[in-house]
Amino acid sequence: xxxxxxxxxxxxxxxxxxxxxxxxxxxxxxxxxxxxxxxxxxxxxxxxxxxxxxxxxxxxxxxxxxxxxxxxxxxxxxxxxxxxxxxxxxxxxxxxxxxxxxxxxxxxxxxxxxxxxxxxxxxxxxxxxxxxxxxxxxxxxxxxxxxxxxxxxxxxxxxxxxxxxxxxxxxxxxxxxxxxxxxxxxxxxxxxxxxxxxxxxxxxxxxxxxxxxxxxxxxxxxxxxxxxxxxxxx
Amino acid sequence: xxxxxxxxxxxxxxxxxxxxxxxxxxxxxxxxxxxxxxxxxxxxxxxxxxxxxxxxxxxxxxxxxxxxxxxxxxxxxxxxxxxxxxxxxxxxxxxxxxxxxxxxxxxxxxxxxxxxxxxxxxxxxxxxxxxxxxxxxxxxxxxxxxxxxxxxxxxxxxxxxxxxxxxxxxxxxxxxxxxxxxxxxxxxxxxxxxxxxxxxxxxxxxxxxxxxxxxxxxxxxxxxxxxxxxxxxxxxxxxxxxxxxxxxxxxxxxxxxxxxxxxxxxxxxxxxxxxxxxxxxxxxxxxxxxxxxxxxxxxxxxxxxxxxxxxxxxxxxxxxxxxxxxxxx
Numbered sequence: 258x259x260x261x262x263x264x265x266x267x268x269x270x271x272x273x274x275x276x277x278x279x280x281x282x283x284x285x286x287x288x289x290x291x292x293x294x295x296x297x298x299x300x301x302x303x304x305x306x307x308x309x310x311x312x313x314x315x316x317x318x319x320x321x322x323x324x325x326x327x328x329x330x331x332x333x334x335x336x337x338x339x340x341x342x343x344x345x346x347x348x349x350x351x352x353x354x355x356x357x358x359x360x361x362x363x364x365x366x367x368x369x370x371x372x373x374x375x376x377x378x379x380x381x382x383x384x385x386x387x388x389x390x391x392x393x394x395x396x397x398x399x400x401x402x403x404x405x406x407x408x409x410x411x412x413x414x415x416x417x418x419x420x421x422x423x424x425x426x427x428x429x430x431x432x433x434x435x436x437x438x439x440x441x442x443x444x445x446x447x448x449x450x451x452x453x454x455x456x457x458x459x460x461x462x463x464x465x466x467x468x469x470x471x472x473x474x475x476x477x478x479x480x481x482x483x484x485x486x487x488x489x490x491x
Numbered sequence: 492x493x494x495x496x497x498x499x500x501x502x503x504x505x506x507x508x509x510x511x512x513x514x515x516x517x518x519x520x521x522x523x524x525x526x527x528x529x530x531x532x533x534x535x536x537x538x539x540x541x542x543x544x545x546x547x548x549x550x551x552x553x554x555x556x557x558x559x560x561x562x563x564x565x566x567x568x569x570x571x572x573x574x575x576x577x578x579x580x581x582x583x584x585x586x587x588x589x590x591x592x593x594x595x596x597x598x599x600x601x602x603x604x605x606x607x608x609x610x611x612x613x614x615x616x617x618x619x620x621x622x623x624x625x626x627x628x629x630x631x632x633x634x635x636x637x638x639x640x641x642x643x644x645x646x647x648x649x650x651x652x653x654x655x656x657x658x659x660x661x662x663x664x665x666x667x668x669x670x671x672x673x674x675x676x677x678x679x680x681x682x683x684x685x686x687x688x689x690x691x692x693x694x695x696x697x698x699x700x701x702x703x704x705x706x707x708x709x710x711x712x713x714x715x716x717x718x719x720x721x722x723x724x725x726x727x728x729x730x731x732x733x734x735x736x737x738x739x740x741x742x743x744x745x746x747x748x749x750x751x752x753x754x755x756x757x758x759x760x761x762x763x764x765x766x767x768x769x770x771x772x773x774x775x776x777x778x779x780x781x782x783x784x785x786x787x788x789x790x791x792x793x794x795x796x797x798x799x800x801x802x803x804x805x806x807x808x809x810x811x812x813x814x815x816x817x818x819x820x
Binding site for chain 2: 259260261263264267268271272330331332333334335336337338339340341342487488
């Protein structure tokens with residue numbers, strides 16, 4: 258697992274991908290932070306909320322090539338015929354993308370620091386908010402990883418995960434209006450609404466378990482997709 | 492331990508055992524009920540036209556894809572039950588070498604060594620040994636995408652050798668190389684055969700007869716023949732053919748040859764110069780008529796200008812075997 262993690266992380270930082278994405282993320286979230294600063298309601302939770310919307314674009318681009326490219330270039334054969342298990346290959350890749358995400362998140366710690374220079378920010382809300390933000394991001398990565406396992410084409414992988422994440426964002430607005438079983442099903446996928454507790458500084462077990470199991474399920478599905486393809490064809 | 496030692500004593504130890512292997516892709520059977528074994532230290536040539544099922548078989552042996560039916564055992568471990576133990580013992584060079592274009596040769600080999608769980612202390616030595624062996628030292632710092640096809644192939648081979656696996660599976664290792672590189676790679680494979688058990692696939696016949704001790708000919712997913720290259724050339728047909736160019740009058744030479752014991756057919760083939768004719772002579776397979784022919788001609792006073800055996804080449808056999816299949820269908 259560590260060998261895959263190392264290789265994947267290096268490939269992020271030897272190509273422009275990671276730098277461009279981190280740069281873009283920091284740029285946009287800085288603009289959001291500035292806008293948020295000049296408006297009268299300075300609530301950091303809102304800041305994080307907008308940042309998580311940018312993730313809908315950033316994360317799929319980080320994860321799009323993670324499995325699709327291995328398949329296209331034929332290096333998948335090397336990984337699968339090595340003694341390293343498929344599970345640790347997939348988890349290694351997941352963790353590498355997560356590490357890049359963590360780097361960009363840590364850079365944004367600078368905003369609360371700036372706040373603390375000029376006033377007394379609500380520490381509990383900010384810490385809780387970041388926990389939620391990181392959990393949300395990890396769920397996005399799992400979904401992006403899954404999308405990347407479905408195809409040989411990076412572009413298709415990116416589109417699938419962007420559309421998927423966008424739908425999950427939209428569904429939470431539609432769900433409650435529908436009522437009955439549909440509202441229940443849609444609420445399973447409403448990744449965003451579950452961050453509310455965190456943004457108000459509450460670390461409740463429910464949402465934490467939800468995000469962790471969302472990630473686990475999509476990592477598991479990714480492994481299944483690769484297994485399934487091995488069985489059905491070359 | 493005791494069992495293992497006993498296993499070693501019984502002749503050649505069987506390294507790869509394939510039984511009734513079948514692989515279906517939907518309706519199509521890419522590999523259809525094939526069985527063979529490879530002994531320790533053997534170089535087995537896996538020969539067949541394109542699309543015969545060579546790559547599929549190799550992908551199953553190496554654990555890249557599961558079989559539909561049948562078993563594959565490597566060093567006694569079943570690929571379905573114990574994939575990790577099997578994968579540890581196989582170095583695989585697929586048809587398209589699995590290379591990361593953005594890595595340098597050293598970076599790539601270090602990653603593969605990591606992936607194969609090579610002992611950290613040995614990694615450095617092993618990589619430099621392997622690079623020495625396949626002659627990659629000069630390009631060790633270059634990005635793989637900038638290497639020529641021949642070098643890429645060698646990087647692929649180096650990758651297979653890391654971890655010092657007992658079995659090497661090489662899928663068309665010389666395809667797309669120039670003649671000089673082909674000869675080098677063949678030499679290398681022959682040298683590797685001293686310490687490894689090798690399965691090598693190819694659709695090029697001279698390659699197989701140059702490198703391999705045993706040949707499996709596969710066509711349309713089925714085994715058409717298994718034997719040594721020599722036995723295959725000898726074993727086919729019921730007659731052996733000679734071509735003899737002899738100076739002298741055609742009719743009297745023909746009758747003189749026909750008088751020799753064991754001759755089945757004499758045919759004047761081409762008149763090469765005036766009164767020098769090439770004859771094709773067929774005789775019973777188990778009789779060598781070259782000596783009697785010489786003495787008969789010498790006695791009659793007709794000098795033999797040229798004499799050569801027209802035994803079937805591996806190419807003829809290959810065509811014969813793969814054509815037969817067609818006729819059956």
